[in-house]
Amino acid sequence: MAVRARWVNEERRSRWLVLIPVALIAVITVVDIRSPTSIHLGPLLVIAPALTPSLAGPRATAAIGALAVAAQVCIAVLHGGLTTSNHLAQIAALTVLSVLIVLLTVVRERRRRQLERAQSVSEAAQRALLRPMPERIGAFQVACRYLAAEHETQIGGDLYTATRADHTTRLLIGDVRGKGLAAVGEAALLLSAFRLNAAHQPGLPDLATVLDTHVRRYLVDFAATGDETGEHFITALLLDLPDGKPVAHLTNCGHPPPLLLRPGRDPEPVGSDTAPPLGASLLPADAHTCTTVPLDAGDTLLLYTDGVIEARDGSGAFYPLDQRVTRWSQCPPAVLVAHLSRDLLAHAGGRLGDDAALVAVHRTVP
Structure with a gap:
């Protein structure tokens, strides 16, 4: 079906685009670790999982979210200590936000599949009529x-x-x-x-x-x-x-x-x-x-x-x-x-x- 083919082509292209949030995580992590301890760039890591749903599905979003949390933990260990209240709050907030983003992506994917099925029926009806x-x-x-x-x-x-x-x-x-x-x-x-x-x-x-x-x-x-x-x-x-x-x-x-x-x-x-x-x-x-x-x-x-x-x-x-x-x-x-x-x-x-x-x-x- 033409609708399914379009979705498959979009998914293939999105696999390469997922490298964008990965690169963001790497850049933010390196810059934060090399910055003075008074500067905290870790909260910017939330950009990566927030950006991923526009590029890929729930699995990729979950993987990017987990990578962002892991990067925040790495920053905490190397940039002031894991047990500081500031770093613990950042890790907890990033984890919660990543989970919410994944859940919203799951809902979006369900609606996308419903739309795909409706469009497939529409195309079949179009071919039958015209x-x-x-x-x-x-x-x-x-x-x-x-x-x-x-x-x-x-x-x-x-x-x-x-x-x-x-x-x-x-x-x-x-x-x-x-x-x-x-x-x-x-x-x-x-x-x-x-x-x-x-x-x-x-x-x-x-x-x-x-x-x-x-x-x-x-x-x-x-x-x-x-x-x-x-x-x-x-x-x-x-x-x-x-x-x-x-x-x-x-x-x-x-x-x-x-x-x-x-x-x-x-x-x-x-x-x-x-x-x-x-x-x-x-x-x-x-x-x-x-x-x-x-x-x-x-x-x-x-x-x-x-x-x-x-x-x-x-x-x-x-x-x-x-x-x-x-x-x-x-x-x-x-x-x-x-x-x-x-x-x-x-x-x-x-x-x-x-x-x-x-x-x-x-x-x-x-």
Whole structure:
């Protein structure tokens, strides 16, 4: 697991850093012994065990604490006498403080392990929900990036997936209204429904109607548990990308329109005709429509969630995606989403207020 690997790497690096408190103990001991008897530097030894928890675990902290106490005893023997009241008080105080520091380190390690387990579960859930899309699907290169608003979590209400049908690729990107486990549950429901039905529906409007039915049924069942669902809905964008035709079919359900990136032209929003979000309200049978846009070889469609365009900088200005994307519009999909992700985080000061997802779809040259 990635979380465990990070912890292991940190522990390996911390083994060398433990030499810092050891060196402090050695320096303080030597200087104190060589100083006049009226000068007492022994109390500074507490710095070593106090510093160790930030570098290592309970065992190393206990060892450094014991070494500090041993150094204080050595100072007492060689610098005024072990039985003096001053030295006895220093030894006792250092011992008590070292024990307290070790106990606090044990508590910290327990919480760290709990966090590690929670992050491992989070990563497993993320992989189950948002399975990484292949770099190439049919006639298209694809790249995606998920940016979680919370640093300690990797799942939320943003979602994307793709599947193959007969000589075409169908892709979904969506954003669940709401947060927490309820949003994760709705995202899982929509992803599962899409994967089961995407290849069996004749057109995107039919697929959107089926997905809306699944979401609505879920919300009705969810309401029976007593949870509030009045504000729960899912914005979604469906794409149908045929292999042999230079077009893209789009059905938009309340989602931000994608940007069409073409060589030598400014980014252009497409598929802006939208139906209400999935699960938002009762819809007539013809509520979902399909828009067809040209998508020639060399063109790229950039899909995103509202966490991208609603990210604010320190002055409160939204992220100008249509302006920033022009810098890298001719880059391969993986490079494009990587640059946009870094630029988005820089704009937001390193922390997003909402989850954000980016998906770039590039039609390759035949």
